[in-house]
Amino acid sequence: MSTTAVRTLVSTSAKSTGRGRAAYWAVFALVFLAFTAAFVFPLYWAVTGAMKSSAELVRTPPTVVPEEWHPETYREAWTGLDLWLYFRNTVVVVVGAWLVQLMVAVPAAYALSKLRPKFGKLVLGLMLATIMLPAAALLVPTYLTVVDVPIVHVNLLNNPAAVWLPAAANAFNIYVLKRFFDQIADELVDAARIDGAGPLRTLWYVVLPVSRPVLAVVSIFAVVAAWKDFIWPLLVFPDPGEQTLSVALQRVAPDVPTNYLLAGLVLAGLPMVIAFVVFQRQILAGLTAGSLKG
Amino acid sequence: MTAVDTPRTVRARRSEEDTAPSRSSDRFRRRLAENLTAYGLLGGALVVFAVFSWYPIVRGVLLGFQQVDFVGSPEWVGIDNFRTLFADPLFVTAWLNTLEFTAYALVIGFAVPFAVAVVLNELRHATAYFRLVVYLPVMLPPIVAALLWKWFYDPGPGLFNSALGAVGGPQPQWLDSTSTAMISLVLVSTWANMGSATLIYLAALQTIPGELYEAAELDGASVWQRLRNVTIPQTRFVLAMMLLLQVVATMQVFTEPYVMTGGGPEDSTVTVLLLIYRYAFVYNDFGTASAMSVLLFVVLGVFSAAYLRLSSREG
Numbered sequence: 001m002s003t004t005a006v007r008t009l010v011s012t013s014a015k016s017t018g019r020g021r022a023a024y025w026a027v028f029a030l031v032f033l034a035f036t037a038a039f040v041f042p043l044y045w046a047v048t049g050a051m052k053s054s055a056e057l058v059r060t061p062p063t064v065v066p067e068e069w070h071p072e073t074y075r076e077a078w079t080g081l082d083l084w085l086y087f088r089n090t091v092v093v094v095v096g097a098w099l100v101q102l103m104v105a106v107p108a109a110y111a112l113s114k115l116r117p118k119f120g121k122l123v124l125g126l127m128l129a130t131i132m133l134p135a136a137a138l139l140v141p142t143y144l145t146v147v148d149v150p151i152v153h154v155n156l157l158n159n160p161a162a163v164w165l166p167a168a169a170n171a172f173n174i175y176v177l178k179r180f181f182d183q184i185a186d187e188l189v190d191a192a193r194i195d196g197a198g199p200l201r202t203l204w205y206v207v208l209p210v211s212r213p214v215l216a217v218v219s220i221f222a223v224v225a226a227w228k229d230f231i232w233p234l235l236v237f238p239d240p241g242e243q244t245l246s247v248a249l250q251r252v253a254p255d256v257p258t259n260y261l262l263a264g265l266v267l268a269g270l271p272m273v274i275a276f277v278v279f280q281r282q283i284l285a286g287l288t289a290g291s292l293k294g
Numbered sequence: 295m296t297a298v299d300t301p302r303t304v305r306a307r308r309s310e311e312d313t314a315p316s317r318s319s320d321r322f323r324r325r326l327a328e329n330l331t332a333y334g335l336l337g338g339a340l341v342v343f344a345v346f347s348w349y350p351i352v353r354g355v356l357l358g359f360q361q362v363d364f365v366g367s368p369e370w371v372g373i374d375n376f377r378t379l380f381a382d383p384l385f386v387t388a389w390l391n392t393l394e395f396t397a398y399a400l401v402i403g404f405a406v407p408f409a410v411a412v413v414l415n416e417l418r419h420a421t422a423y424f425r426l427v428v429y430l431p432v433m434l435p436p437i438v439a440a441l442l443w444k445w446f447y448d449p450g451p452g453l454f455n456s457a458l459g460a461v462g463g464p465q466p467q468w469l470d471s472t473s474t475a476m477i478s479l480v481l482v483s484t485w486a487n488m489g490s491a492t493l494i495y496l497a498a499l500q501t502i503p504g505e506l507y508e509a510a511e512l513d514g515a516s517v518w519q520r521l522r523n524v525t526i527p528q529t530r531f532v533l534a535m536m537l538l539l540q541v542v543a544t545m546q547v548f549t550e551p552y553v554m555t556g557g558g559p560e561d562s563t564v565t566v567l568l569l570i571y572r573y574a575f576v577y578n579d580f581g582t583a584s585a586m587s588v589l590l591f592v593v594l595g596v597f598s599a600a601y602l603r604l605s606s607r608e609g
Binding site (some may be wrong): 005007008009010015023024027030032035036037039040042043045046049057058059060061062103104105107108111112115116117118120123126127130132134135136137138139140141142143144145146149150166168169171174198199200203207224225226227228230231234243245246247249250253258261262265268273275276277280283284287288292 | 308328331332333335336338339340342343345346347348349350351353354357362366406412413414415416418419420423424425426427428429430431433434435436438441442445450451456459460468484485493495497499500502504505507508511514517520521524525542545546548549552553558566567570571574575580583588589590591594598599601602
């Protein structure tokens with residue numbers, strides 16, 4: 001993007017001569033230091049803090065580099081704080097939420113986009129109407145619904161489905177997928193139908209293979225949101241044995257030694273940081289596409 | 295548009311071709327089958343939306359006027375829940391605190407990312423690094439950010455006061471003082487969320503045609519004038535959208551006060567959502583919690599409607 005000099009607020013020539021050049025490098029150095037201090041140093045502080053001894057951790061002024069390294073704190077926290085259990089619970093909740101969202105939204109968006117049933121527009125409108133509703137205002141009634149699901153009268157508390165099913169009622173997914181499917185030529189779908197393929201086969205063999213980019217966007221949003229969520233899991237997993245990392249860490253925070261808590265925080269954040277470094281391009285593309293058009 | 299037009303033309307053509315009644319019942323059967331397939335595919339979405347979205351919306355409003363216990367059926371109590379709410383001194387406190395949080399978040403959390411994006415857009419080195427690190431906190435679970443910063447804020451061996459002490463700066467009490475607790479929460483929330491706003495602004499800045507800056511410069515406009523008369527008008531739409539989104543998001547603030555202060559000290563960080571949480575899950579008074587939710591819903595509804603109007607006009 002910035003390889004060929006794009007004209008911005010300050011012209012390239014103003015930045016490359018004499019005083020302008022000095023000013024450019026001064027601003028660059030300032031931004032570089034500020035960003036490193038604000039966004040990298042806190043993470044360094046947490047990662048190394050977990051490896052300090054309890055005594056070193058409360059020292060004032062603190063040591064910038066640990067005097068004694070205790071990397072085993074991570075291993076001890078993993079087993080001692082049952083982090084492995086909360087980690088497993090989180091993975092179950094997140095992967096389930098992702099799969100259920102795709103299984104619900106993909107066929108629905110396909111039906112609305114390509115099969116266009118009677119009242120399809122009304123259904124779409126009712127779904128999109130929920131997109132801007134503040135989730136916070138719906139916490140109480142949704143909680144009461146999960147405690148006693150209408151008609152079937154099941155209590156979903158302490159069950160991962162308490163996260164999966166409400167997560168699947170996501171209008172953003174339907175909207176993004178339908179917009180993408182709308183751009184797939186009807187001829188492609190019709191050709192498959194004339195060849196004798198039913199709607200499900202058409203969806204699976206014709207539509208989905210060309211929909212990888214949009215599936216990636218929906219998947220990333222689903223996984224990141226589920227991993228980051230706190231208030232909803234806090235409400236629906238009162239049983240400590242079923243809690244996700246976020247809920248469990250918050251529960252044990254007041255009672256555990258700081259270095260163990262730090263190890264837990266680092267381990268809870270690590271998968272998302274790794275995922276970001278690996279999928280940076282897709283995540284950032286999804287961010288700007290989703291925000292500017294959604 | 296095409297979604298409406300195509301089936302109509304197809305239908306028109308077909309009715310010219312076959313007029314026999316048997317054929318028309320064939321066609322009816324085929325259309326019925328098509329509709330059934332479509333609704334079969336829509337079934338999962340219809341069920342989850344009905345049960346976990348549409349039903350709770352209606353029920354949320356009704357609950358505001360009901361008293362529920364988990365034994366009997368809900369009882370209608372008129373506006374009693376609202377009376378209870380208005381009689382609670384924390385009701386006004388919670389709204390004022392939430393407004394304070396939103397106001398600070400707009401001053402800091404709205405201005406800072408835009409300023410950062412404008413500066414980043416001028417830099418030609420290490421751009422990938424800047425984008426990477428500014429977004430890192432966005433990926434962290436909010437609990438991780440909140441608990442980390444709670445540790446940083448520790449007035450004793452905490453990172454911030456140690457760093458301030460090293461340069462002879464002041465030693466604020468951060469979360470422990472009524473005067474700084476709220477701003478401390480705003481700082482965490484800004485740190486954790488500014489990455490997405492920054493990158494969205496950056497994307498918007500890159501769509502501004504360079505000729506506009508050239509022309510302004512030829513007319514003798516200074517950097518500030520160009521910023522005011524080119525950059526800001528050209529990104530007005532994105533700025534307005536983000537402003538509304540941010541108001542809606544910050545008025546629902548919960549995780550930071552819940553984890554870092556518990557609403558204290560002296561109720562100075564009790565927010566609307568924290569009060570809803572207390573009514574519902576501490577006092578088990580779901581009716582009053584719902585009454586508060588209805589009020590929040592109405593207030594945020596205004597901003598949401600403005601957002602939708604804006605986005606549909608431009609999109």
